[in-house]
Amino acid sequence: MIKQMYKRWWKVTGALLVLYSILIGLAVPVGPGLSNLSPKEAKTGEEVLVRLQGYNTHFREAGSSLRVWLRHKDLYLQADQIHSSSDWHVLARFHIPANLPEAYRDQVYDVIVNDDEDGTFILPRAFSVLSGETSGEAFELPAVESVKNNDPQWFNFPHRVVLYETIRNLLFHVPMWFAMTLLLTFSFAYAIAYLRTFNPVYDAIAAATAHAGILFGLLGFVTGALWGNFAWGALNKWLLQDTKILGALIGILLYMAYFVLRGALGDDEKRARISSVYNIFAWVMFIVFIYVTPRMTQTLHPGNGGNPAFSSYDLDSHLRMVFYPAVIGWMLIGLWISSLQVRYQLLKEKLYDQEN
Numbered sequence: 001m002i003k004q005m006y007k008r009w010w011k012v013t014g015a016l017l018v019l020y021s022i023l024i025g026l027a028v029p030v031g032p033g034l035s036n037l038s039p040k041e042a043k044t045g046e047e048v049l050v051r052l053q054g055y056n057t058h059f060r061e062a063g064s065s066l067r068v069w070l071r072h073k074d075l076y077l078q079a080d081q082i083h084s085s086s087d088w089h090v091l092a093r094f095h096i097p098a099n100l101p102e103a104y105r106d107q108v109y110d111v112i113v114n115d116d117e118d119g120t121f122i123l124p125r126a127f128s129v130l131s132g133e134t135s136g137e138a139f140e141l142p143a144v145e146s147v148k149n150n151d152p153q154w155f156n157f158p159h160r161v162v163l164y165e166t167i168r169n170l171l172f173h174v175p176m177w178f179a180m181t182l183l184l185t186f187s188f189a190y191a192i193a194y195l196r197t198f199n200p201v202y203d204a205i206a207a208a209t210a211h212a213g214i215l216f217g218l219l220g221f222v223t224g225a226l227w228g229n230f231a232w233g234a235l236n237k238w239l240l241q242d243t244k245i246l247g248a249l250i251g252i253l254l255y256m257a258y259f260v261l262r263g264a265l266g267d268d269e270k271r272a273r274i275s276s277v278y279n280i281f282a283w284v285m286f287i288v289f290i291y292v293t294p295r296m297t298q299t300l301h302p303g304n305g306g307n308p309a310f311s312s313y314d315l316d317s318h319l320r321m322v323f324y325p326a327v328i329g330w331m332l333i334g335l336w337i338s339s340l341q342v343r344y345q346l347l348k349e350k351l352y353d354q355e356n
Contacts, residue, residue: 010335014328014329014330014336015333017328018333021322022171024155029157030056030156030159030165031056031157032055032056032058032118032159033054033055034052034055034113035161037051037052037111037126037127041130042129042130043133044105044133045096046132047094047096048094050094051090052090054088055164058087059086059088059115060085060087062117063084065114065116065117066090066115068082068111069111070110070127071109071110072104072108072109076112077095077096079092080094081093090113096132097135098135098137099136100139105130106130109126109127110123110125121159123161155318155321157319158318166230166231169223170319171322171326173220173227175326175327175329176217176220178330180213180334181213181290182334182335183210183335184286185283186205186213187210188206190202191203191283193206194206195277198273200268200272206276206279207262208345210259211259213255213334214256216334217251218252221252243294244293244294244299258275
């Protein structure tokens with residue numbers, strides 16, 4: 001029993017990592033943040049009462065520890081009066097100085113909130129300070145109170161405007177695409193190995209990993225479509241207009257043609273030889289469509305076409321504790337599925353040879 005467990009350690013590890021990512025993805029809450037504010041602009045020399053709407057926040061519980069700032073570069077304008085009407089809504093009064101220098105006028109400010117319950121969170125580029133009254137008085141940067149960036153939970157999903165709860169899909173959609181890329185790369189490598197040795201086992205491995213890779217590709221495509229429908233709007237607005245999505249669709253169709261080609265050829269040796277050549281072509285085009293072209297054009301996906309990557313947009317040190325294990329787990333599950341298919345194919349061929 002122990003010997004069998006030792007031989008299958010990578011399968012057990014993959015299953016445990018996927019289970020871990022699923023449990024975290026479904027059970028852990030999204031962290032606190034701001035979802036909206038009103039009004040969104042004020043002029044110099046004005047007093048403005050800003051209503052902030054929180055998400056998973058505890059404004060009422062925070063009480064007197066609640067503080068709010070408008071920030072642009074090194075300037076922090078702190079609210080001089082704060083009233084929390086509930087855990088999700090707070091009113092903050094700001095006085096916009098009339099003697100603001102030109103560098104701070106007609107600029108977009110971040111909104112920063114800090115309290116002892118939720119720590120510190122930011123709504124970036126959310127409030128505009130426009131030119132209004134002017135004053136000849138000398139301006140000095142106001143002193144900023146120290147901010148305790150406490151984290152009350154051992155882990156939570158980072159709050160991101162637009163994404164909100166759908167950020168959980170990062171643990172499913174992206175790892176599935178990583179697993180697809182790994183499996184298709186294995187298929188590519190074994191296709192080359194077959195053409196060098198003409199060993200039928202290599203052809204069976206190439207076919208099995210391609211099947212599993214496209215399975216993960218379709219799952220990634222479906223989870224991505226659901227995510228995009230929430231974050232980007234109706235499918236017809238972006239499904240066939242985004243470079244990376246079009247590339248993924250073309251790549252999947254290329255491999256669908258690979259399976260059709262294998263099914264159309266009756267002779268085993270001819271099928272293995274021709275499909276291996278096509279497999280190499282399909283993998284090269286897949287890499288171009290998925291990873292090269294999107295980086296050269298505009299795309300909605302993070303990390304491509306000038307869009308900030310997950311490392312700076314959606315990942316923090318806590319989320320990496322789950323994202324990377326999820327990637328490894330789904331890759332191991334994909335290899336497990338491929339190994340089962342290879343064993344099934346070889347066993348079927350062995351039984352066929354025995355019967356004949």
